[in-house]
Amino acid sequence: MLRDRTEENRRYRLRNPEKVRIRNIVTHAIRDGLLPSAKTRTCMDCGKPAARWDHYMGYSQRYALTVEAVCVKCCTGREIRRGNVGNKATKGNLARKVS
Numbered sequence: 001m002l003r004d005r006t007e008e009n010r011r012y013r014l015r016n017p018e019k020v021r022i023r024n025i026v027t028h029a030i031r032d033g034l035l036p037s038a039k040t041r042t043c044m045d046c047g048k049p050a051a052r053w054d055h056y057m058g059y060s061q062r063y064a065l066t067v068e069a070v071c072v073k074c075c076t077g078r079e080i081r082r083g084n085v086g087n088k089a090t091k092g093n094l095a096r097k098v099s
């Protein structure tokens with residue numbers, strides 16, 4: 001059975017309003033044909049099919065559409081290297097999984 005993430009998502013949006021806003025800009029750019037879906041690309045890091053656009057320059061308005069296509073695994077690895085994933089307890093576990 002799938003986990004109901006509604007409450008988790010609501011709290012994430014409250015904690016990360018800038019990320020949500022910038023990701024919406026990407027979503028709308030894809031919808032409007034200004035940016036292809038990341039799924040039509042290959043991962044910049046490993047060459048496998050990409051799944052996401054990575055905001056490698058950060059989540060500022062200026063770099064909203066400065067993105068690289070990456071797969072989920074490489075995106076997670078990038079986020080861990082940036083120190084953006086998990087809490088103190090999970091960071092070590094994720095880092096071990098990726099490396």
Ligand SMILES: [Zn+2]
Binds near residue numbers: 044045047048073074
């Ligand atoms: Zn990859």
